[in-house]
Amino acid sequence: MLVLTAEILLFLAVHCLSWVAAGHALLTKHDPRAALGWTACVLLLPLIGPLLYVLFGISRAQSRAEKIMRRQAAHSPAAPFPPAAPGPSGEEPDIGTAQALCLARTGRRLTGVPLCAGNAVRPLQNGDEAYPAMLAAIAAARSHVFLATYIFTAGKVGHAFVEALAAAAARGVDVRVLVDGVGALYSWRKPWKMLARRGVRTARFLPPALLPPSLTINLRNHRKVLICDAVGFTGGMNIADGNLESAGPHRIQDMHFRCEGPVVSQLRHAFQLNWNFCTDEYVPLPPLPDAEAGPSRCRVIVDGPGNDADVLNDLICGAINVARERVRIMTPYFLPSHDLMAALRSAGQRGVDVRVVLPQKNNLPYMNWATCRLLPGLLAAGVRVWFQPPPFAHTKLLAVDDFYTQVGSANLDARSLRLNFELNMEVFDAAFQARIVEFIDATIGRSRELVHDELVAAPLAVRLRNAACWLFSPYL
The missing domain is CATH 3.30.870.10 (Endonuclease Chain A)
Known part of the structure; x- marks a missing residue:
């Protein structure tokens, strides 16, 4: 009887661990596919599943980042926001077009920081x-x-x-x-x-x-x-x-x-x-x-893991979503999130002139290989992509229509948008934006455009290599 009781207790303990791990995955995973995968793993593989989840499923980096953000918030110096005369939207009343006003409001809500004029x-x-x-x-x-x-x-x-x-x-x-x-x-x-x-x-x-x-x-x-x-x-x-x-x-x-x-x-x-x-x-x-x-209106965006919102990812998606004429992107590493991929496809499908400039020769070749796995879907949606010739370009630029530019340290990949502590700056200034677009377009003029047929016609070994690198894109 005692042996039977011990076996029952062990059985209950093992399954209790599985349900605890499943609950943790359901509450902490942002991607439903990750939550479903780990929930199935821990429930179908008692003891082994929870052990795997503890080793590989819990984001210790995210937990450490949350502690860092709480500590910074507790001791944060007073933010030096210059006085402004806000309009009904919470932004300066003369910000410009409805698109600019919408994007300025998005940045304010995501960061809590107002635009400052006179830069x-x-x-x-x-x-x-x-x-x-x-x-x-x-x-x-x-x-x-x-x-x-x-x-x-x-x-x-x-x-x-x-x-x-x-x-x-x-x-x-x-x-x-x-x-x-x-x-x-x-x-x-x-x-x-x-x-x-x-x-x-x-x-x-x-x-x-x-x-x-x-x-x-x-x-x-x-x-x-x-x-x-x-x-x-x-x-x-x-x-x-x-x-x-x-x-x-x-x-x-x-x-x-x-x-x-x-x-x-x-x-x-x-x-x-x-x-x-x-x-x-x-x-x-x-x-x-x-x-x-x-004449520039600017806002500094600080982002990092441990925030409740994906500030840079959401703001970049918002900028692309308000675009009506053109989007120009230059980045060394291009492994965008699902949200950002959807925003780019949507812009291309509604006729926005979306152009992405990437380095032909990357200092991390596997980044380009993983990117090539993603590009066919963008090209099919009307997004155009160029590879610029060496030397390696580390430049990070985003320009939307004729009024908005974003510059800074963040790449368009999972490491920058989810793991690194990054700093970008928004610039609302048509003249500045025109200079950036001129620079990107001049680079396009000496670059090679990538076409859809080139990617789908690549040898099987190349496509398998690209897919294998893409599989690990969240960790690159």
Whole structure:
């Protein structure tokens, strides 16, 4: 009788674990297919199923990210939102067309951040334009210099930044440098360690470590921000010699942006959130002057795992959905979400001129292979795709109709839109948008258009390779 009772108790315990795991999957999975798959697994395979779910089904990165976001929110400095005269929609009444008003309202609801007017945004192509402008701003700074970057490698460029940052600190400027913990592994020599030895305050974002164990390699601070007093820089460019023309055929094409005006306060606030988290320093900063510097209305978007909403994904989908004439996209990694794929197909099917520019030669070849598995559906819907020739293009741009541009650090893939901490910037400015569209269209003029028949006629081995890479696209 006792043996029978023990067997019954073991049976109930095993099945109880299965139901607990099934309940967790139903409550936490956002994709119904993932929820259904894991629920079937844990219920049909008692004991083994829950074990597999614990090992592979629970997103520890997401749980860690939620803790990070709660901690940042608890100690967040007051947001430096400049005063505005909102209209009935909560945005400035003279924002422009109904499309622009709709998109401005979408961004406000997703981020809680209003557009700020009076900004000047200037594109800087490659390191040959961007680095001299950034170094000049560091040299001119008298109050503070805050730098956050994903990769900061040693070399000619790294040495120039070390010298400029150390010189600024030596003359009494508040200099802070934040490098991502995983991005730090790209360089054998560590420029930020040289800075620390010269009195510059430095920090790393979630650095991997064995003791104590900290191997959260999926949570990366991919944001690129430099604030020098009232001048800011952001975009997709890391600090590395590879962004220079002198790097030769293996160089990287990229674009960065110099900003002046009230949006610099939003950039500084984004940096401060990350710095506070990494250092436990919560000292408020004096406000920046909010004098107007140009015609652009801008908003900084900070996004990362742990948010209730997929801010960047939803905002990009919203921008494509309001398009009536054209959509231009340039990105190095293109593995869009289901929502974004649907928005692009819908735009193509309703006659919007949708053009996507991708690198012909990717620094991660398997990304291009996985992308090729997705492209036939887009091409069939009327979306047009070009592969631009080498060198590898790391530029990330979105332009909609004649009024909206989005620039920043985020790629259109699962890692950027679900795992990384990213920073993009919206720009409502027709003249700025025209410059970006002109740049994209000039790139298209020297690129090769991809056609549907080319993909479907590829050899079976190639299509199987592409499909296998696509299968792992959420982890690439």
